[in-house]
């Protein structure tokens with residue numbers, strides 16, 4: 001039985017003036033704000049949300065979520081201690097909020113449009129069907145021993161059963177840990193172990209860009225080193241059989257035996273909803289923890305107000321569910337709002353570079369949300385791939401994950417959006433749970449400047465810090481981007497490592513949430529993200545720590561040590577560049593070794609992390625205390641040798657000259 005039969009069986013500096021939604025009063029825009037004193041514009045509403053955060057968030061939480069019991073405390077937070085609690089005393093179930101309440105009012109409304117790899121083969125799943133899938137799966141998980149508080153790992157491409165798996169966990173009070181299906185067996189294994197999962201959910205094979213990937217086989221390899229895993233649930237994305245063992249469960253067949261009704265667990269607001277691993281500046285990925293009510297509320301309201309979503313719209317977020325963007329804007333935000341959301345299984349260029357826009361036409365997508373890297377790629381193929389298709393359904397265009405350069409922004413705005421749709425460049429992170437800085441919701445005709453995330457969302461108070469940890473109060477300033485007060489969607493901790501959470505986010509600038517990004521605040525007070533301040537690089541919108549890649553390169557027996565840096569790349573935003581020092585006795589052909597190292601990184605982490613280039617060097621530039629000077633290496637790679645910066649701490653300046661010369665010779 002395949003997923004398909006399963007579904008059918010049961011179940012300029014730019015100013016934007018023309019937006020067509022003029023003259024909308026604040027209360028009509030956000031009904032909850034009707035009782036707020038002195039609020040008559042959206043900027044006043046932002047002001048109110050920051051200075052009266054209890055009143056603001058309490059009103060939204062009561063209006064936007066369905067509670068089993070009401071909360072008694074809006075928030076109880078102390079950022080300096082890493083203590084963040086919202087809506088305590090309240091009980092609710094996230095799956096009820098995303099499904100049951102919509103089934104009551106509109107059971108036949110389409111919840112999911114599964115845009116499968118092959119264009120034109122989409123599958124629609126109604127709210128009634130999705131609830132039924134979720135309940136059957138919830139019952140199956142319970143039968144197989146999953147209890148409230150356990151964590152289930154999900155290793156699946158975007159598909160209805162992946163969403164049902166996430167919601168089934170939420171229904172029975174288990175946490176989920178979705179691992180991007182592009183990660184290697186080693187990365188998956190590490191995340192399963194760290195999350196202490198006893199159940200893994202996967203598909204037999206993945207299908208992307210016309211190619212098959214062996215996901216079940218990867219899980220088999222991964223779980224060899226996960227003694228706690230009792231069962232692997234396997235659903236059939238393709239007809240091709242895979243080897244099954246005693247441990248494996250034919251998920252779709254077993255679901256059919258389960259009851260289609262599943263009692264939702266009553267969860268405390270601060271119980272864990274999910275964890276999601278992301279890279280930091282040190283080697284080990286960290287499992288950021290998000291909880292129930294605050295996360296869901298924040299995902300729902302940002303989805304509604306940043307994109308101008310309204311009932312009946314079709315929301316097209318093309319991010320994979322393995323990233324936070326997929327969690328908040330392909331799953332939780334749209335479903336909490338009772339919307340129709342697209343699950344995109346394919347790539348921007350399959351079967352050709354018109355894929356996104358053909359899909360927009362066919363599915364009548366109203367909001368399209370994607371990554372700058374894809375926009376840059378498509379721009380190079382030319383306008384004809386866009387113009388072939390009717391994009392009149394589009395109302396808002398969004399980008400996320402990395403800075404968008406002006407050329408890509410202009411193309412997105414003019415060619416894709418026909419100068420009709422606002423482009424919202426949204427800044428946020430796995431840690432923030434939802435969008436924190438974006439052009440909307442401001443007054444509908446307020447300006448948007450290309451490449452700028454612009455304005456803080458309701459409840460968000462950004463600040464910039466100077467190098468001494470002092471808040472920069474004036475405009476036209478650059479600094480470390482921090483957020484001055486807690487908001488409901490922020491991560492609560494790192495799984496099993498609250499100390500690391502406090503160190504990384506709460507103690508760099510005590511009392512502020514430190515984002516790790518740098519930002520510029522323009523003279524008009526708008527924000528522009530300038531990039532990471534730590535050793536994290538951003539490849540095609542995917543985050544990876546340089547230390548993680550170095551760990552793998554150093555595992556190669558020929559390598560003595562290595563240094564990895566990011567460098568600016570036309571399409572990917574940043575590319576990965578590795579410097580490797582070989583052990584003295586090694587006589588290897590550099591081309592062969594280079595390929596070996598690249599393959600090793602793909603195999604151990606994921607394809608996107610694999611270096612574009614490897615330069616073999618005699619020595620690495622280090623400070624007198626022995627720290628590798630990655631900052632200098634990056635400048636060399638980018639050809640900026642006149643701007644190497646402060647070199648007063650370098651141990652041996654001759655090393656830098658050596659590397660520059662060998663770089664110029666080879667690259």
Ligand code: WT7
Pocket residue numbers: 278323324325399400401402403404425426427428429430431453515516517529531532538541542543
């Ligand atoms: C990092 C977070 C948020 C979902 C996807 C990535 C960078 C994110 C933007 C933007 C410039 C951005 C930041 C941030 N980033 N959005 N609009 N402009 N940079 O989530 O994997 O947690 O990565 O992505 O550097 O810290 P993530």
